Amino acid sequence: MRATLFPSYSTLVGAPATSAKLGPDSDSKLFQPSGYQHLPADCYYRGRQVPHIAAMVVKIRLARFGRRNQPFYNIVIAHARTARNSRPLEVIGTYDPIPKADPYDTSGKLHKDIKLDSQRARYWIGVGAQPTDTAWRLLSMVGILPKKQFGPKQDEIKGVLNKNEVKIR
Template sequence: MVRIRLRRMGAKKKPYYRIVVANQQSSRNGRFIETIGTYDPLTEPETVSFDEARAAHWLSVGAQPSDAVARFLRKANLLDESGKAIGLAEAAEDAASASTDAAEPSVDAEPSVEVEPVGA
């Protein structure tokens, strides 16, 4: 499963975090797929910045946010209080209906094939 979580950076006693998309099996500071933002808890007020489009993309493909990242996403109105992505269900339904419409071939037009006899 893919998770959106914090990756600790910075020095001892001076934490700084990157918001990353990583496989759940990877260690906290191990391999990751993509960096989508940063979080600095030492500034007053705390500084959080992330690419909302990329976060929405990863939520739409099923990535699960950690508790801390879910709190940031709720403040950015990308998640509702229950933890579900806002507006992604409708977008997924629209994409699914568009793909089924495109997948159906048109039956009206039959291809015309001319057959010529061999050796005539």
């Protein structure tokens, strides 16, 4: 028989002893109905499991397509640290920034084309996706998000001073 010099792994990570009575009605904070999950090495602090969520931020942003001087954008859901034109998690719409005449409208008004799956956009915003400033502006034009004022507020903008108001010492 071999003697162990070190305590068992379960006592190092704070696992409950097998002889202890644990259950949903017990006062133990160690009870987990799904059992212990093995966590990556960076989740351990002084031999104990430190629960943390390693979540990557998801962004709603634009991915550029088209030719030179004729841009065309896909409205995509992508991880924040990926490249602009890398493969996204999901494409939820398109945006054509070049104004074009509507073929069905005889008034000749020019408009920019935005096509968006509003249900998927609401879903991703609901689960915590963060839109970029340009995506926020497009989503507010469609009516999914409230309008956001970029830049200083109107009451913070100070007018030009008159010569009579300035005192030089």
